Amino acid sequence: MxxxxxxxxxxxxxxxxxxxxxxxxxxxxxxxxxxxxxxxxxxxxxxxxxxxxxxxxxxxxxxxxxxxxxxxxxxxxxxxxxxxxxxxxxxxxxxxxxxxxxxxxxxxxxxxxxxxxxxxxxxxxxxxxxxxxxxxxxxxxxxxxxxxxxxxxxxxxxxxxxxxxxxxxxxxxxxxxxxxxxxxxxxxxxxxxxxxxxxxxxxGNMEPPIADKEALRKISEEAYKKIQGSDNYDYWIRQGTMSTIQWSHQNSVLPTMNFREGVWELYETISGDLMEKLKIDRRGCPYCNMQCGNVVGDDVGEESELDYENVAMLGSNILLENLKRVAEINKLADKLGIDTISLGNSIGFYMEASERGLVKERVEWGDFKAVREITIDTAYRRGLGAFIAEGVMRMARSIGGEALDFAMHVKGLEVSAYNCHTTPGMALAYGTSSIGAHHKDAWIISYEVRTDRSSYSRDKVERLIFLQNMRGGMFESLTTCRLPWVEVGLDLEYYPRFLSAVTGLKWSLDDISVTANRIYTLIRAFWIREYMGWSSSMDYPPTRWFKHPLTKGPYAGSHLDISKYSEMLKIYYETRGWDENGVPKKETLIKLGLDFTIPVLEDFVKLQ
Ligand code: PTT
Ligand code: SF4
CATH class of the missing domain: 3.60.9.10 (Aldehyde ferredoxin oxidoreductase, N-terminal domain)
Incomplete structure (x- = not known):
């Protein structure tokens, strides 16, 4: 083989x-x-x-x-x-x-x-x-x-x-x-x-078995050149994912004050443009010619590698208005081994709970000293850190009442850095992502703000499923970075070509898409098996986006519409061949070659 x-x-x-x-x-x-x-x-x-x-x-x-x-x-x-x-x-x-x-x-x-x-x-x-x-x-x-x-x-x-x-x-x-x-x-x-x-x-120094090394070399050489020749290449090399800070603010989707707002008047204090001025080095992953790890010096003179998600969640979301300080918290998170997205989201949740008087210990928005202390204490589960280490869903459940409305998670995973008050497609991407609220499976928001932003259309659902299959199915399973496609427009058709050269089997993008659908459906089956009492409520984004309108920026007054969201979710289920609760139908499981899941799932849900 x-x-x-x-x-x-x-x-x-x-x-x-x-x-x-x-x-x-x-x-x-x-x-x-x-x-x-x-x-x-x-x-x-x-x-x-x-x-x-x-x-x-x-x-x-x-x-x-x-x-x-x-x-x-x-x-x-x-x-x-x-x-x-x-x-x-x-x-x-x-x-x-x-x-x-x-x-x-x-x-x-x-x-x-x-x-x-x-x-x-x-x-x-x-x-x-x-x-x-x-x-x-x-x-x-x-x-x-x-x-x-x-x-x-x-x-x-x-x-x-x-x-x-x-x-x-x-x-x-x-x-x-x-x-x-x-x-x-x-x-x-x-x-x-x-x-x-x-x-x-x-x-490891063993040579992986490749069917056609010469074909792979040629396709690869061509692809590297395409990447380097793309219009966006120079900007990408300068800013990487950090350019998204200004983009998100301009499009009212920058998470600000625990996702209360989508704009932040001080966004320039953490922007990609500012990062460029502070940048001291560039790093990246092996085999990559678009190295996007932006290294800046932090406030204590050490190095920190910045990406959009880290900076938005530890910057605007908790009102920390100093990129060097954000870099310091980011570096601490790397040293301690904590996810920056969930950390920024959990601290933002706590700050809001404290502002509303729902918790005893007060933590103010933007309090750098407190954020630094909480980050360390979270890693060691000390004091308030022990509470924050549990994540937003568990904190909200223990506080109860109104806290459940501003707990920014889906299925327990904290929402990553896009505010969706005005972007129903991205809200659905978070709602149906395979690991909880993460953007990696479908970053439909860039398409959405360019096209028909406020629509809850079938087209959007179909586009979302395509993105999930490509990003969450294909790239995660081939296990290469998706950014050559997403950021500098490398044609998707390169990937079946690579796979065919490596395996010696004939792959088309459609074949990969079917496989991706199988993977996505097996992940859904896994959730249903592991999560007692599965229902479609698991596929809804946080209540805040339906209930608390934005108060700032060009979209002030906007929020999501729950009945239209439910309609979109229905179309999503139908398109994937899942029932009205989001459970894959028997015929879908059989069609995708997932028959082996049927007797197991029947112990947990009634399959249609
Ligand atoms: C990813 C998530 C992201 S997504 C970011 S920044 W991003 C955060 N980075 C963190 C970090 O750093 N330190 C830390 N302590 N926690 C962090 N949590 C957050 O984790 C990353 C890049 C990026 S930067 C992105 S978008 C792309 N993600 C890819 C993906 O998911 N799949 C894929 N096939 N290709 C991808 N390419 C890009 O990789 P998770 P990395 Mg990552 C400091 O981890 O769990 O998937 O969450 O992997 O090697 O750091 O590259 O604006
Ligand atoms: Fe950046 Fe992807 Fe290259 Fe890594 S492989 S440096 S995440 S573009």
Whole structure:
């Protein structure tokens, strides 16, 4: 077989045992890799209803058939598990040398189960696994951990690690790599922490089986050139995702004061233009010629890598009006291993609850000292930090009443940085995303503000499903960065060409789309199996967007319409072949080759 290794390493931390397991070609062809492979493996591996922080949960680290190969922006991998934040499917995407080494290790995935009694890290070299003591690493931040591991094993390795937040099982602790690459928003770092797994060091130098290397070289060369020649290339290299700050403000979608408003008069204090002036370096993922990691010096003279989401959530959303200070909190989050989006959202929620007198301890909007202290205390679950470490959904439930209306999450995952009072399509993207409120599956908002912004049309729903299949299905499963397509317009047709050259099989974009639909539907089945009492209410965005109109900017007075949203959701379900509660119909499951889910789902819901 070309394209995949056809095997995974099953690593049991309870028994310190390792087993090589083969992965059937039908599974690889049907689910591709990365996210698709991860959800397929999790479906079989973990018992339904398992506690995500128990040894019975599994952590999957997966590459895809395109990752770690010489083609544009391929240096990505996926970390996936049942999420301790949402209790549903959770994953994240990380770009670092760990992707290259995993892809060259002789395995498509690592499946990590059980839990060690004492802190350990895994040292994996071309399939040989060593369980090493991590007692002297436990408690260290991610930057120091990585420095120590590099001293021990040399530079030619890939490292994934957790910080104190993962160790203390903060529900939105992430996995960190290379001082600023972070992945696994829904608590993948907490899952590592629950297994007492501090880090994974991986070294691989085996040649992945590629069907037609010469064809791959040619297509790749052409694609790299296209990227470099694109009109947006220079601007992208200068600002990366940071240009979105000014774009979001201009379009009234910048999250401001816990998503109360979509504009912020002080947006220039955190903008991409300002970042350009402070920029001291540029970083990026392997195999990428559009390196977008913007490094700035922070207020204490250290480096911090900035992206739009980090800056919006830790800037406008909590009214922190100083980019260097935002950079300092961002760097702290990277060192501690906390997701910046959920952190900024959780702090914003708390600030609003405090303003309304719903909680005892007062925290003012924009109070940098308090934000700094809360960030550290959250990682260690100390004082107020212990409350904030639980995330918005749990905080709101414990306060109750009006707090439930301004709790900005979907299915328990905090909303990422787009305010949707006036963008029903993006609200639906958050409502139906595969991991909770994250923009990665469908960033329909840019299309929406360019076209018919306020409509709840069928066209928009169809466009949304297309985006989910491409972004959430194809890119997450091929496991390459989607930004060459999204930001500099690399034609989507390159991807079936790459996949055909690598696997020796004939792939079209339609084939990939069908596969993506299968992956999306299996993720939905996973949620239904894991989430007792499933109903379509799970696919609604936060109440605030329906109930609390904007008060500032050109859209003051606007909010979403709940009955029109329900109509859109109905069209979404029909188009995917799901019933009125968002449960896939039997005929859909059969058509997509997901028959194996039927007897399991029938224990939880009535299938139509
Ligand atoms: C991603 C989410 C994002 S999306 C951002 S900024 W973005 C935040 N980054 C964080 C960070 O940094 N530190 C931290 N402690 N927490 C953070 N949380 C947030 O995590 C990232 C880039 C970006 S920057 C984006 S859009 C694209 N995302 C991709 C994706 O999801 N899939 C894919 N196939 N390609 C992508 N390319 C781009 O990658 P999650 P990274 Mg990421 C400091 O992790 O869980 O998926 O959430 O991976 O290597 O850091 O690259 O404006
Ligand atoms: Fe990484 Fe940015 Fe390149 Fe994507 S565009 S691979 S996120 S450096």
């Amino acid at each position: 070309h394209g995949w290794w056809g095997k995974a390493l099953l690593i049991d931390l309870t028994k310190s045992k390792v087993k090589e397991v083969s992965i059937e070609p039908e599974i690889l062809h049907g689910f591709i890799g990365g996210r698709g492979l991860a959800v397929r493996l999790l479906w079989d591996l973990i018992p339904p209803g398992v506690d995500p922080l128990s040894p019975y949960n599994a952590l999957i680290v997966a590459s895809g058939p395109l990752s770690g190969l010489p083609l544009p922006s391929s240096g990505k991998l996926v970390v996936a598990s049942k999420s301790p934040l949402t209790n549903g499917y959770g994953d994240g995407n990380i770009g670092s040398m760990a992707s290259h080494h995993l892809r060259h290790s002789g395995y498509d995935a690592l499946i990590i189960t059980g839990a060690s009694k004492k802190p350990v890290y895994l040292y994996i070299e071309n399939g040989k696994v060593e369980f090493r003591s991590a007692e002297d690493l436990w408690g260290l931040d991610t930057f120091t951990t990585e420095e120590k591991l590099v001293r021990e094993h040399g530079r030619n390795i890939g490292i994934l690690e957790i910080g104190p937040a993962g160790e203390h099982m903060v529900r939105y602790a992430t996995v960190i790599s290379q001082k600023g690459r972070s992945g696994g928003r829904p608590g993948m770092g907490a899952v590592m922490g629950s297994k007492k797994l501090k880090a994974i060091v991986i070294k």
